[in-house]
Amino acid sequence: MTVLTADWAPLALRLVLGVIFIVHGYPKLKNVKATAQWLVASGFKPGRFWAFVLGFSEFFGGFALLIGFFSRFAAAALIISMAVATLLKIFKWKTPFTAMDKMGWEFDVLIVAGLIVLFLLGSGALSIDQLLGWRWG
Numbered sequence: 001m002t003v004l005t006a007d008w009a010p011l012a013l014r015l016v017l018g019v020i021f022i023v024h025g026y027p028k029l030k031n032v033k034a035t036a037q038w039l040v041a042s043g044f045k046p047g048r049f050w051a052f053v054l055g056f057s058e059f060f061g062g063f064a065l066l067i068g069f070f071s072r073f074a075a076a077a078l079i080i081s082m083a084v085a086t087l088l089k090i091f092k093w094k095t096p097f098t099a100m101d102k103m104g105w106e107f108d109v110l111i112v113a114g115l116i117v118l119f120l121l122g123s124g125a126l127s128i129d130q131l132l133g134w135r136w137g
Contacts, residue, residue: 005125008124008126009124010071010117010122010123011127013117014066014071014118014123014124015066017065018062018063018064018067019062021058022059022066024062025057025058025059025060025062026055028059029052029055029059033048035054036051042092043092061075061078062078065078068123068128069123071127071129072122075116075119076119079115079116079119086108089105089108
């Protein structure tokens with residue numbers, strides 16, 4: 001019989017955040033040219049390099065979270081990515097914290113908080129990291 005303990009809490013975060021990042025990373029890898037153009041317009045040069053880094057970290061980092069493999073490393077990479085995105089919204093685009101007609105940066109902060117929790121707690125139960133007995137996952 002499986003007993004639900006706090007060790008299962010990261011599973012919910014891993015599943016939700018993993019899917020979010022896979023869904024957002026795939027289009028960036030699928031259309032690197034458009035992603036690169038957007039990144040250059042945002043001040044990131046060379047655009048193709050950063051498009052690949054962003055798409056790779058989101059798609060494969062999301063997949064790593066989803067299955068619970070190298071979760072802390074994936075969370076760390078995604079924390080950096082989301083912190084940069086949040087700072088762009090705040091300081092470059094002057095996006096308000098919450099905006100009824102468009103996306104503010106409150107969702108970004110919530111994602112960063114979830115990633116920090118995964119980074120601190122690790123993958124938890126039902127993860128490849130746990131199956132391998134890897135304490136840093």
